[in-house]
Amino acid sequence: xxxxxxxxxxxxxxxxxxxxxxxxxxxxxxxxxxxxxxxxxxxxxxxxxxxxxxxxxxxxxxxxxxxxxxxxxxxxxxxxxxxxxxxxxxxxxxxxxxxxxxxxxxxxxxxxxxxxxxxxxxxxxxxxxxxxxxxxxxxxxxxxxxxxxxxxxxxxxxxxxxxxxxxxxxxxxxxxxxxxxxxxxxxxxxxxxxxxxxxxxxxxxxxxxxxxxxxxxxxxxxxxxxxxxxxxxxxxxxxxxxxxxxxxxxxxxxxxxxxxxxxxxxxxxxxxxxxxxxxxxxxxxxxxxxxxxxxxxxxxxxxxxxxxxxxxxxxxxxxxxxxxxxxxxxxxxxxxxxxxxxx
Amino acid sequence: xxxxxxxxxxxxxxxxxxxxxxxxxxxxxxxxxxxxxxxxxxxxxxxxxxxxxxxxxxxxxxxxxxxxxxxxxxxxxxxxxxxxxxxxxxxxxxxxxxxxxxxxxxxxxxxxxxxxxxxxxxxxxxxxxxxxxxxxxxxxxxxxxxxxxxxxxxxxxxxxxxxxxxxxxxxxxxxxxxxxxxxxxxxxxxxxxxxxxxxxxxxxxxxxxxxxxxxxxxxxxxxxxxxxxxxxxxxxxxxxxxxxxxxxxxxxxxxxxxxxxxxxxxxxxxxxxxxxxxxxxxxxxxxxxxxxxxxxxxxxxxxxxxxxxxxxxxxxxxxxxxxxxxxxxxxxxxxxxxxxxxxxxxxxxxxxxxxxxx
Numbered sequence: 001x002x003x004x005x006x007x008x009x010x011x012x013x014x015x016x017x018x019x020x021x022x023x024x025x026x027x028x029x030x031x032x033x034x035x036x037x038x039x040x041x042x043x044x045x046x047x048x049x050x051x052x053x054x055x056x057x058x059x060x061x062x063x064x065x066x067x068x069x070x071x072x073x074x075x076x077x078x079x080x081x082x083x084x085x086x087x088x089x090x091x092x093x094x095x096x097x098x099x100x101x102x103x104x105x106x107x108x109x110x111x112x113x114x115x116x117x118x119x120x121x122x123x124x125x126x127x128x129x130x131x132x133x134x135x136x137x138x139x140x141x142x143x144x145x146x147x148x149x150x151x152x153x154x155x156x157x158x159x160x161x162x163x164x165x166x167x168x169x170x171x172x173x174x175x176x177x178x179x180x181x182x183x184x185x186x187x188x189x190x191x192x193x194x195x196x197x198x199x200x201x202x203x204x205x206x207x208x209x210x211x212x213x214x215x216x217x218x219x220x221x222x223x224x225x226x227x228x229x230x231x232x233x234x235x236x237x238x239x240x241x242x243x244x245x246x247x248x249x250x251x252x253x254x255x256x257x258x259x260x261x262x263x264x265x266x267x268x269x270x271x272x273x274x275x276x277x278x279x280x281x282x283x284x285x286x287x288x289x290x291x292x293x294x295x296x297x298x299x300x301x302x303x304x305x306x307x308x309x310x311x312x313x314x315x316x317x318x319x320x321x322x323x324x325x326x327x328x329x330x331x332x333x334x335x336x337x338x339x340x341x342x343x
Numbered sequence: 344x345x346x347x348x349x350x351x352x353x354x355x356x357x358x359x360x361x362x363x364x365x366x367x368x369x370x371x372x373x374x375x376x377x378x379x380x381x382x383x384x385x386x387x388x389x390x391x392x393x394x395x396x397x398x399x400x401x402x403x404x405x406x407x408x409x410x411x412x413x414x415x416x417x418x419x420x421x422x423x424x425x426x427x428x429x430x431x432x433x434x435x436x437x438x439x440x441x442x443x444x445x446x447x448x449x450x451x452x453x454x455x456x457x458x459x460x461x462x463x464x465x466x467x468x469x470x471x472x473x474x475x476x477x478x479x480x481x482x483x484x485x486x487x488x489x490x491x492x493x494x495x496x497x498x499x500x501x502x503x504x505x506x507x508x509x510x511x512x513x514x515x516x517x518x519x520x521x522x523x524x525x526x527x528x529x530x531x532x533x534x535x536x537x538x539x540x541x542x543x544x545x546x547x548x549x550x551x552x553x554x555x556x557x558x559x560x561x562x563x564x565x566x567x568x569x570x571x572x573x574x575x576x577x578x579x580x581x582x583x584x585x586x587x588x589x590x591x592x593x594x595x596x597x598x599x600x601x602x603x604x605x606x607x608x609x610x611x612x613x614x615x616x617x618x619x620x621x622x623x624x625x626x627x628x629x630x631x632x633x634x635x636x637x638x639x640x641x642x643x644x645x646x647x648x649x650x651x652x653x654x655x656x657x658x659x660x661x662x663x664x665x666x667x668x669x670x671x672x673x674x675x676x677x678x679x680x681x682x683x684x685x686x687x688x689x690x691x692x693x694x695x696x697x698x699x700x701x
Contacts, residue, residue, distance in 0.1 A: 051453045060449040108372040159533050161441075163467035163491070166371050174471055252442045252468035261440065303450045309408060309437040 030275030030327060031287030038294045045301035052301050055181030063174055063251065065296035066185040067092070067260065069289065070244045071267045072274075073189075073196040074237040076288045079271050080200070081230060082213040082280025083131065083138035088241040089263035090149035091123045093256075095245030097153040100162030100255025109169060117242045123149060124238015131234065132227035138234075146264065153257035162255040173250035185247060192240065197285040205229070213280030269316070270295050273323045295319075389665055395656040399429035401648060402451050404461040406488070407439040412619065412640055413462065415701030416487065419641035420460060423648025426670055431648075432456070441465035445472045452476035458651035460644075461495075462487035470494040482654040486647040487640070496654050496661035498682045499647045501638035504536070506687045507591070508543030510636050511616060512553065514690070515587045518613040518633055522555035523586025526578050528599055528616075530566040530592040540591045559585070564595045571598035579608050590616035596635060600626035620691050620699040627696050636688040640701060643685050646672055650683060 046053035071088050078085050095116040102112045123145070130141040176183055200206040211219040212226050220226050249255045274291025276283030295316060302312050401424045405413035417433050424431035434451065436443035441464050449472055451459050459481050463469050466489060473483050473494040483490075486499040515525055527544070530537045541561065548556055559582055564571025571594060579585060579602075590596040596618035603609050609631055618635045626632045649669035650659075659665045661681045668674050675683050691699065 051455075054453070057453050060446070060453060064446050064449070103373055106373050110371065159531070161465060161467065164373065169371065170471065248442075251471075252445065252465070253471060254441060254465050254468040256441055256465065256468075258441060260442075262438075299446070300450070303434070303447065304453060306432070306434065309435065313437065 029284075030282075031284045031290070034273065034275050034287050034290045034294060038290045038297065041294055041297045041301070045297060049301045049304050051304050057300070057304075059176055059181040059183055061296050061300045062186060063183050064300065065292050066183070066189065066251075067244045067248055067263065068266050068270055068295075069189050069292045070185075070192065070240055070247070071237075071263070072270050072288050072292055073192055073285070074233065074240050075267050075271050076274070076276055076283060076285055077196060077200055077209055078138075078230075078233050078237055079268075079276045079278065080209050080213045080280060080283045081233065082216065083230060083233070084142065084268065085124075085127060085138065085234060085237045086142040086264045086268070087123070087127060087145040087149055088237060088244075088267060089260045090146045090153065091120055091238055091241035092245040092248060092260040092263065093258065094123065094149045094153040094156070095119050095242040096249045096255045096259040097157035097257045099246060099249050100160075101156050103165065103255070104162055109165075113246050116246050117239055120238040120240070120242015120245065121235055122238070123242070124235040125231070127238065128231035128234030132231045150257070150261075157255065157257045159257075163253055165250065165253055165255075170250050170253040173247060188247075193285065193289060196236075200285055209233075210281055213277075213282070215281075266295070269320050273320060275323075275327075277327065278324065389660045389662065390657050391659075391666075393657045395427055395652050395658070397428040399424075399427065399457045399652055399655050400432065400455070401429050401458045401460065401651050401655070402432040402434060402456045403644070403647075404444060404447055404451070404459060405433070405435045406444075406462045406464050408433070408435045408437055410439070411621070411701060413487075416462075416640035416644040419644030419646075420648040421644075422641075423645045423670060424652070427648070427652045429457075429652060439464050441468045444469050448472035448476055452479050452481060455479070456481055457655045458482045458484065460484045460486060460647045460651050461490065463490040464488070466491045482651060484647050484651045484654065486643055492680050496681060497650050497659075497677065498680070499643055499650060500682050500684045501640075501643055502686065502688045503684055504539045504543055506684075507617070507636075508540050508547055510688050510690065511540070511589050511591060512544050512547040514615045514634050514636065515589050515613060516553055516556060518615060519556070519586040521553075524557050524559045524582060524584050525587040525589060526558065526560040526562065526582060526585060528571060528574060528578065528588055528590040528592075528595045529561060529563050530595060532563050534566075537591060544589070544591075564590075564592070564598060566592060566594045568594060568598045571595040572602050575599040575602045576606075579603075579606070579612060585612055587613035587615070590614070590618075592616070593618050593622060593637070596632075597622040597626075600631050604629055604631040617688075618691075619701055620696045621701060623691065624696055627691070627693055634690055634692045636690045638685055639689050639699070642672060645670065646675065646683065646685055650675075 051057060075085060075088065098119055099112055099116050102115065127142055127145055130136055131138045174183055200209060208219065208224045208229060211224065212229060216226050248259055270292040271288050272278055273294060274288030276288060298315060299312060302315065403417045403420045405417060407413065421431045434447050436447065444461065444464055445468065448459065448469060452475060459473070459476055461469065461483065463485055470491050470493065473490060477483055483495040484497050484499060485495045487501065489498045519525065527541055529541060545558065548558060560578060562574045562578055564574045575588065575598065578588065588599060590599050596616040599614055600623065603612065603614055604626055614632050615635050617637050619637060623632060623635055646669050650667065653659045653667040654661065659667050659677065661677060663677055663679050666674055666676045677683055
């Protein structure tokens with residue numbers, strides 16, 4: 001998976017080194033290796049696992065990872081700035097609970113849905129203000145709000161489940177785009193992915209995110225409002241988590257306070273697997289989407305092959321440890337190299 | 344500076360706009376529900392003489408894997424499927440989560456499983472996936488915990504709530520000699536099944552034959568071992584004349600027995616309720632508890648296996664009044680709403696407790 005770091009000095013000595021090392025740099029980026037791994041996984045699963053290569057299964061797979069994909073988009077930007085948002089799954093749970101409660105109270109869904117997204121905005125803003133104004137580390141803040149939002153969800157809905165949503169809505173959430181096997185949510189992911197991708201990779205805002213993640217002191221001195229930027233990121237994260245709460249509730253046709261319990265870990269896992277550095281400053285959105293898909297493909301293929309769920313979580317865990325350990329090790333090796341070179 | 348802020352603001356507003364646009368639609372409120380899908384079960388004609396083909400793929404999807412109760416239940420399912428020369432499979436999530444079962448249902452549906460036998464963690468969250476699986480040709484049997492009746496063909500009910508209530512009242516009345524104060528140690532105040540049983544037990548106790556029995560308290564252990572233990576302790580201290588305690592929850596019963604066995608009330612206060620033989624074995628052996636009850640989960644799984652095969656073969660369709668044969672358990676009839684009741688709960692005591700392992 002990783003680039004062959006050790007051979008780089010020798011390559012530099014040979015003719016045509018420039019183009020070759022550029023090629024190597026491309027091959028060596030984390031995004032390309034994740035995308036490569038995804039291609040390999042899809043090919044292997046298609047060949048080896050019966051039932052994997054079908055449109056119907058692709059539809060199942062996408063519905064399975066849709067929520068993770070949605071929430072991973074703003075999470076990518078947040079992690080690139082060196083922060084994290086662990087409250088996303090609780091935000092989802094709270095919006096789901098509120099959605100159920102408002103529905104029981106008789107509000108129309110057309111009003112409930114924007115209100116739920118707005119609630120996500122507010123919850124995200126709370127995180128953002130605690131991080132920026134109060135200057136607290138996002139890890140601590142969002143661990144706190146993770147518990148708090150989940151607690152509020154239970155206050156709103158308790159152990160109850162609200163499930164009498166109309167079929168046009170619940171069925172619509174899992175319905176396929178006519179003529180294809182892909183669910184409609186693919187479009188939502190594509191649109192939001194496009195927006196976040198453009199912001200991250202093609203705007204000054206995006207460049208400032210990388211700068212903040214690499215060195216937030218220096219970025220501040222260069223005139224970029226680090227606090228303002230981070231505040232908006234947490235708001236976006238909350239909004240998407242709220243939207244995901246709506247989608248989740250309709251997808252499963254059941255509003256519950258415990259919805260998506262523990263999902264924040266899958267999201268962070270996908271983001272790291274997608275090549276974003278947990279220390280900030282490095283990463284790309286296509287890599288993250290490939291990471292989300294890779295996790296989905298592995299889960300789907302292994303369960304089609306009747307591998308038990310325990311083995312499945314071990315496999316995912318190992319993948320993650322590798323994807324976090326590998327880049328760190330490579331960086332260490334790179335740092336050591338110049339000193340070793342003269343001898 | 345100001346300009347930068349505006350730029351961030353515009354970006355955020357654009358994001359929000361996209362999201363709203365993506366979710367907006369017509370105009371729907373609660374109440375104008377225009378009927379959803381097909382009513383449960385009963386499609387087509389049943390042919391009671393249809394052969395059960397060999398090699399039926401019958402898949403069990405418990406609430407979670409590695410849960411001893413579910414494992415034992417599924418051993419009955421395996422027994423039934425093997426008797427019918429089918430292919431038994433057990434898959435499921437490692438955590439009992441409302442939505443985690445859905446991807447397993449999708450996998451089974453993709454694999455072309457002939458029958459899915461499911462204990463649902465959430466009656467509605469699994470519905471969409473189950474109905475897709477049915478459209479793809481599976482039959483669906485729920486056992487232990489039902490799904491919404493719209494998305495399964497048959498539900499194997501462990502026992503009727505009336506039977507469960509009646510047997511617990513019988514056990515406690517007999518053991519306290521027909522008179523005295525009793526109390527309930529339940530799970531959570533809002534657990535639907537617990538509350539139904541409590542209500543029915545009160546109804547049963549209102550009968551003349553139980554006129555000398557008085558319910559003095561109901562406490563809740565939240566299905567937490569330590570909380571139940573403490574509640575049992577408090578119960579015995581606040582009611583010095585208490586003759587018996589009924590705990591209609593396996594966690595509560597075991598915790599209460601643990602307290603009772605180490606206290607001065609052992610042998611003085613009667614304890615009974617719903618429990619599993621493995622949890623209660625030592626308390627029956629040391630005389631803390633004389634008798635308690637529960638359904639036999641293995642028989643439940645066995646019956647579910649036969650129901651699944653009979654459905655798949657077309658012997659039954661899930662309509663009320665149809666009957667099917669279930670191996671060593673004999674014949675069963677489908678009741679209202681596609682429900683099949685396993686039978687009255689099994690009473691466990693020193694004589695038979697060693698015959699069970701769950």
